[in-house]
Amino acid sequence: MTRRSFLRSAATLIGLSTAAGTATVVRRGSNRYYDGPVSDHFDGLRFFNPDGRPPKGLSDVLRWRMGDAPAKWPESLPVTPARPRARVADLTVTMVGHATLLVQIEGLNILTDPFWSDRASPVRFAGPKRVTAPGIAFADLPPVDLVLLSHCHYDHMDLATLRRLKAQHDPMVITPLGNDTIIAGTGLRTQTQDWGQSTRFGPLGVHCVPCHHWGARGVNDRSMALWAAFVLTGRRGSVLFVGDTGFDQGRPYRDLADRFGRLRAALLPIGAYDPQWFMADQHQNPDEAVTGFRLSGAAYGIGHHWGTIQLTNEGRNAPRARLLAALEQQSVSSDRFRALEAGEVWEIPQI
Template sequence: MGNRYYQGPVSDHFDGTAFFNPDGTPPRGFRDLVRWQTSGKRQDWPASVGITQTRPEALVEDLRVTMVGHASVLIQAGGLNILTDPVWSHRVSPVSFAGPARVTAPGIAFDDLPPIDAVLLSHNHYDHMDLATLKRLHGRFGMPVLTPLGNDTIVRGDVPGIDVRAGDWGDVLEGGGVTARLLRCHHWSARGTRDRSHALWCSFAVETPAGRILVMGDTGYDRGRPYQAAAEHGPYRLAIIPIGAYAPRWFMEAQHQNPEEAVAGFRASGARHAMAHHWGTFQLTDEARDEPPARLRAALAAAEITPERFRVVPPGAVWDVPD
């Protein structure tokens, strides 16, 4: 079966059908998935965690970030409003009646969103590409979506008329006043069982009037190479870095970094500040809900980095990032 999302020339990370991580580690197969899912080591999560939703201002002149949940963050920077991997749905799954469900409400009620200038969409896994949310955003704001190759086909197929702009690693995309360079990271993609890695994944280096921001999206640590590549396009005022969905390591290491690797990546990126994401909203893996922030605090202490520089911002909370 060919690639129905993208057709293009062979490159150092595309073999003509599927994308891959150069000199990297491919995702685990079905047998390993079954081995993990039947191991019985998944920690219990609460069914729900209460939060206080916030109502953002329409415009912020400096740099403010608000955690919506998981990888969804509202970035307000120099008058621009940017959403990363927006998910307002209850489940992150191909079906609405099963699959990982929210344990926290979105930190911002959908109807309280300020005008959105652009969406950054890192890849097509269900906890990052929520087509129902993209359809709602398109209907309300008509904003551009900036994303790597192949994801544009998926989004257009479900949201007719949406302005979605796709590029390869190294390309610079513009839309809604936002300029974003697509950077390599170590991950994979799939929406089903027959489209593995048929769309690309990426991190973003985002230019804003309030400073440059690194949005890592979803990545394995990969010997630090994604952060070393990102550092070439800094310096960054802020990096938004994943810290969760990492257990068990034998299964998750290639695709999801742990908190200790997140701290190492923060140092390698050269960013002045960081915000943790990709934890605490959907139970995707085995670790307890409160483990990633606890391990992050310990890793920061061991690296002699103050926790004020690398913040854990819960859903609904707001952080005015220092200059």
């Protein structure tokens, strides 16, 4: 990808949305997605990160775009897709790509932030394009029972994929406040959660927990829908899924062990962190992911959000290499925390 085409693609996905809070003045009370009471993370119009940092503005987008050239990624890489079993009694995780994982636990099939499209973009002709095919062919998906949808950015909320899932599987979607409005046109059944809320889905508890991020779909809807992480709890252990987060002094991780006991697995983002000055508030790097993994008390970890689409400056394999270095530096076995490639399957050991 040339520097010019990369910048154009990045601007389509990130720059457009990053400018959301600065390009247009939206009058108070005109949130198009959510109408609810003021809280410690909702001011009546927009959601926010308590004591955290807001996303960067348009001037910072321009500074990033005019700075160091991004690393060159390959146009495409071969993938050997997995063919998952229909049901799994224990816990198996298959990497599809980016933040999309198939979590098979206690007989349920759960997808996180499903993304099968060629581009993560509001348009089909531009925007970040995938360099690896999905690690599971859509036709080879087992029956999908549940979708965990963490927030509304285009690389996490892919409406075309959600429509396909509705037609073929009709799963339930659990998502933070306001995102149900955005996906209403898909026809999917949805249940929304605020931070700290929980529900049951079959044998599992589904718990909505805070993380440090933001959301937008266009130029005047910044942070009008909430973002979150999820914890699944059940007889086979607890699983944490974080779609995107800044490290935020470790706050997304610190109280998880007290609330949910020892996590069996943590599915954590490790990519889209360079340049650090621009991305750190919203995207943790691999070093921070390892620190968060340790703070969470999880037995095993999977690194995602890398190697599928180029969003930022780092090279395709840089997050995996940096993860291995961070694990060694922090004395965590590389057998416990893996950055999975598309199509890789991990039967998570019991604890």
